[in-house]
Amino acid sequence: MIAAPLWSYIIKRFLLLIPTLLGASVIIFFMIHMLPGDPAQILAGPEATLQDIQNMRIRLGLDKPLPVQYFMFMERLLTWNLGNSLVSGFPITSLIVPRFINTLKLATLSIAISLAIGIVLGIAAALKRNTFIDRVVMIFALLGVSMPVFLLAVLLIVIFSIKLQLFPATVIGSSPSLRHLVLPSLTLGLIGAAPIARMTRSSMIEVLSQEYIKTSEAFGFSRKKIIFVHALRNALIPVVTVAGLNFGYLLAGAVITETVFAYPGLGRLIVDSIFARDYPVVQFGLMMIVALFAIVNTAVDVLYALINPRVRLE
Amino acid sequence: MLKIEDLKVHYRGDLGLVKAIEGVSLSLEKGSSLALVGESGSGKTTLGHAVIGLLPHNAVVAGGDILFKGKSILSMKREELRRLRGDRITMIFQEPSAALNPVFKVSSFLRDVLRKGRGSSMSEKEIREEIISLLRKVRIPSPEDVMEKYPHELSGGMKQRVLIAAAIANNPDLIIADEPTSALDVSVQAQILRLLDELRNKMNLSLIFITHNLGVAAQVSDKVAVIYAGKIMEIAPTPTLFESPKHPYTIMLLKSIPSIRKEIKKEGLAAIPGSLPDLVSPPPGCRFHPRCPMAMEICSKEEPAMVEVERDHFVSCHLYTEARGDRS
Ligand SMILES: Nc1ncnc2c1ncn2[C@@H]1O[C@H](COP(=O)(O)OP(=O)(O)O)[C@@H](O)[C@H]1O
Numbered sequence: 001m002i003a004a005p006l007w008s009y010i011i012k013r014f015l016l017l018i019p020t021l022l023g024a025s026v027i028i029f030f031m032i033h034m035l036p037g038d039p040a041q042i043l044a045g046p047e048a049t050l051q052d053i054q055n056m057r058i059r060l061g062l063d064k065p066l067p068v069q070y071f072m073f074m075e076r077l078l079t080w081n082l083g084n085s086l087v088s089g090f091p092i093t094s095l096i097v098p099r100f101i102n103t104l105k106l107a108t109l110s111i112a113i114s115l116a117i118g119i120v121l122g123i124a125a126a127l128k129r130n131t132f133i134d135r136v137v138m139i140f141a142l143l144g145v146s147m148p149v150f151l152l153a154v155l156l157i158v159i160f161s162i163k164l165q166l167f168p169a170t171v172i173g174s175s176p177s178l179r180h181l182v183l184p185s186l187t188l189g190l191i192g193a194a195p196i197a198r199m200t201r202s203s204m205i206e207v208l209s210q211e212y213i214k215t216s217e218a219f220g221f222s223r224k225k226i227i228f229v230h231a232l233r234n235a236l237i238p239v240v241t242v243a244g245l246n247f248g249y250l251l252a253g254a255v256i257t258e259t260v261f262a263y264p265g266l267g268r269l270i271v272d273s274i275f276a277r278d279y280p281v282v283q284f285g286l287m288m289i290v291a292l293f294a295i296v297n298t299a300v301d302v303l304y305a306l307i308n309p310r311v312r313l314e
Numbered sequence: 315m316l317k318i319e320d321l322k323v324h325y326r327g328d329l330g331l332v333k334a335i336e337g338v339s340l341s342l343e344k345g346s347s348l349a350l351v352g353e354s355g356s357g358k359t360t361l362g363h364a365v366i367g368l369l370p371h372n373a374v375v376a377g378g379d380i381l382f383k384g385k386s387i388l389s390m391k392r393e394e395l396r397r398l399r400g401d402r403i404t405m406i407f408q409e410p411s412a413a414l415n416p417v418f419k420v421s422s423f424l425r426d427v428l429r430k431g432r433g434s435s436m437s438e439k440e441i442r443e444e445i446i447s448l449l450r451k452v453r454i455p456s457p458e459d460v461m462e463k464y465p466h467e468l469s470g471g472m473k474q475r476v477l478i479a480a481a482i483a484n485n486p487d488l489i490i491a492d493e494p495t496s497a498l499d500v501s502v503q504a505q506i507l508r509l510l511d512e513l514r515n516k517m518n519l520s521l522i523f524i525t526h527n528l529g530v531a532a533q534v535s536d537k538v539a540v541i542y543a544g545k546i547m548e549i550a551p552t553p554t555l556f557e558s559p560k561h562p563y564t565i566m567l568l569k570s571i572p573s574i575r576k577e578i579k580k581e582g583l584a585a586i587p588g589s590l591p592d593l594v595s596p597p598p599g600c601r602f603h604p605r606c607p608m609a610m611e612i613c614s615k616e617e618p619a620m621v622e623v624e625r626d627h628f629v630s631c632h633l634y635t636e637a638r639g640d641r642s
């Protein structure tokens with residue numbers, strides 16, 4: 001049951017995505033054009049004459065004024081007619097979409113892992129405050145926050161792939177199986193679990209000291225019900241926000257993780273394309289990432305309003 | 315029905331043991347109401363929490379016992395006590411705004427309370443009807459709307475009514491109301507007091523009404539116990555206490571009520587000079603002697619015993635003990 005003002009809030013939030021994404025498209029477009037290096041010159045090759053380079057420019061549409069180029073870019077984006085890669089010549093759609101799906105899989109699994117581990121550890125630490133368990137969790141959280149992604153990735157590869165030989169370290173081919181997902185998503189999930197554990201712990205400790213928890217006790221509810229229903233529902237409110245922020249770091253971390261594990265995700269495709277000066281692929285790839293990030297953040301805002309009735313839905 | 319015998323409750327603190335309750339004895343019959351009156355910090359809440367088995371972790375029961383229907387609450391197992399709470403004994407708190415869980419609707423709170431007391435045998439429809447009838451009992455207008463609201467959408471008085479509805483939901487024997495009106499507007503206070511009194515009579519409940527205001531106590535109680543620094547100073551039937559108060563502290567409390575007929579002031583007790591003693595090392599003898607205008611030599615040396623000055627009227631003061639002859 002969702003109340004009417006909540007529906008209009010949800011619709012408004014999603015409509016707000018339009019200007020956000022438009023703004024993002026402008027920034028991405030001009031950012032790419034400010035990068036040093038002339039793609040036409042690079043693509044035409046070292047032997048090219050000035051005329052060759054000029055022809056290449058015309059072929060790429062780089063001779064037109066920037067605003068015109070921007071509208072061409074938007075037209076291709078909106079009609080989902082992305083054109084071909086400058087380097088490989090393949091249709092960009094066929095390059096980006098499977099990679100995007102792979103990154104989405106990795107991100108979803110990582111978030112799920114970080115939520116599961118973070119919330120469980122956070123609750124345990126809050127309930128066992130100032131005990132051995134609490135200290136272990138806090139040390140884990142500190143490690144998670146300060147540990148570089150690549151270091152953890154390498155560590156996991158050494159332990160689970162080389163020593164224990166449980167999971168493969170790298171992906172061969174373009175469609176990774178669940179087994180291939182384990183180590184990369186564990187890398188990102190463990191690192192993402194740290195801030196979630198910390199937030200769950202502090203928020204749970206605060207909620208447990210509230211008067212309404214005393215009310216629950218005075219009415220004789222079971223400890224289980226008090227902790228996992230009455231307290232947790234409140235304690236998770238700030239955790240949702242942290243998880244949403246985490247998602248941004250996670251996408252950034254995905255680039256490194258994908259590289260270390262040779263995982264065929266969108267992050268790696270973008271990095272590879274930057275080095276190859278394959279600008280259309282970079283542009284559309286970034287657009288997809290930004291869109292994903294914006295949609296997830298909107299979803300987090302909506303979720304926040306759903307679990308926190310005190311949010312003012314203006 | 316409830317019997318408290320020589321109860322002592324201390325808190326472990328950084329500066330030592332806080333002797334919050336030091337030898338309190340009280341009794342309460344079925345359907346009657348006791349007002350527990352004293353300044354802030356005198357141990358009222360501690361006593362209430364002890365009765366419902368909700369003392370914080372740093373509290374130590376240093377002696378005495380609490381008997382509910384003949385059974386010792388203090389030696390009950392956790393599970394047994396948990397079943398008693400919310401069912402036979404319930405509590406209403408001072409800050410209705412803080413006491414209601416902000417993420418649950420009125421209906422889900424009351425549903426939880428009903429399910430806890432009556433098991434899962436009730437159907438959703440019966441529960442809904444029961445919730446509406448409860449909200450009617452506490453005089454909430456349009457209960458069908460109110461039950462779908464979240465606490466922050468209700469006024470303080472409404473929230474307190476919801477908490478009262480929860481407190482009476484499972485037909486308890488005893489309700490402990492800890493300053494239930496102190497946080498409310500004056501006009502709402504009177505309504506809530508009337509409601510509590512009405513429910514008590516209708517449902518034959520026993521009530522422990524905790525307040526720092528004697529004027530409030532007068533409206534809801536059969537019997538008043540005046541507590542000071544963890545000790546009972548005077549207990550009497552309410553009319554007696556107001557007509558012939560004996561203890562110097564009670565007399566000062568009565569004088570500090572602005573005017574009984576007038577509005578109930580929030581800071582009714584501010585007029586008494588001095589402040590509560592340090593409960594880590596309380597004054598020897600009568601705990602009130604540093605502030606007592608009638609204090610005698612013996613008062614700082616010997617603790618006064620509880621004396622029955624007339625039928626059902628008990629006072630703990632050397633003015634009424636054998637030692638009165640030593641007055642200097
Ligand atoms: N959890 C606690 N730990 C230590 N001291 C406490 C605690 N709760 C109350 N006290 C102390 O016990 C005394 C009685 O407090 P309380 O029962 O809350 O009084 P009242 O309800 O009459 O205001 C006060 O001195 C208070 O500071």
Ligand code: SF4
Nearest residue numbers: 600603606613631632
């Ligand atoms: S015992 Fe003494 S100090 Fe205490 S109240 Fe009576 S007269 Fe005052």
Ligand SMILES: [Mg+2]
Nearest residue numbers: 355358359492
């Ligand atoms: Mg109190």
